Amino acid sequence: MENNIDKHLKIKKKLKIIGIILIVVGLGCVIAGFIDIARANNSYSAPKLFFLLIIGFPLLFGGIACTLWGFAKEMARYAKNESVPISNEAGQEMSTGLQGITHAVKQGLKDEEKIICECGQQNDKGSNFCSACGRPLSKKCPNCGNVLEQYDKFCSKCGKEME
Numbered sequence: 616m617e618n619n620i621d622k623h624l625k626i627k628k629k630l631k632i633i634g635i636i637l638i639v640v641g642l643g644c645v646i647a648g649f650i651d652i653a654r655a656n657n658s659y660s661a662p663k664l665f666f667l668l669i670i671g672f673p674l675l676f677g678g679i680a681c682t683l684w685g686f687a688k689e690m691a692r693y694a695k696n697e698s699v700p701i702s703n704e705a706g707q708e709m710s711t712g713l714q715g716i717t718h719a720v721k722q723g724l725k726d727e728e729k730i731i732c733e734c735g736q737q738n739d740k741g742s743n744f745c746s747a748c749g750r751p752l753s754k755k756c757p758n759c760g761n762v763l764e765q766y767d768k769f770c771s772k773c774g775k776e777m778e
């Protein structure tokens with residue numbers, strides 16, 4: 616991994632050096648070509664170094680492209696390196712938060728799903744008798760026949776108050 620990164624960095628470094636050399640050479644060619652055209656215009660003779668412009672421009676643009684590519688990759692790498700830990704931290708915090716919420720919700724549901732007997736035993740919802748002491752955990756509403764938990768004060772169906 617390390618070697619690959621080093622190799623990659625070296626390639627990018629070369630790319631930037633090549634790019635800068637191309638820019639310098641291309642720029643030199645373009646300037647020389649322009650100077651020749653200016654001189655040719657002044658002396659009313661055909662420019663002899665016009666080919667320098669033809670060579671110079673692609674070199675210049677190629678050099679700019681190489682340099683930009685070399686730096687763009689580097690910038691992308693920095694952006695990636697900086698954004699990844701942040702998103703990791705945020706993700707961890709979020710997942711921890713979510714875990715906490717999920718745990719709380721689960722715990723809440725568990726408590727709601729349990730019927731706590733007078734003896735302290737937690738019985739699953741729907742249990743008719745305590746699994747520890749055998750006390751009845753449910754009763755029927757005398758008004759509508761709805762099955763209620765032992766300690767419900769009002770019927771959830773008809774609203775009748777239990778004795």
Ligand SMILES: [Zn+2]
Pocket residue numbers: 732733734735736745746747748749750
């Ligand atoms: Zn019990």
Ligand SMILES: [Zn+2]
Pocket residue numbers: 756757758759760761770771772773774775
């Ligand atoms: Zn009822």
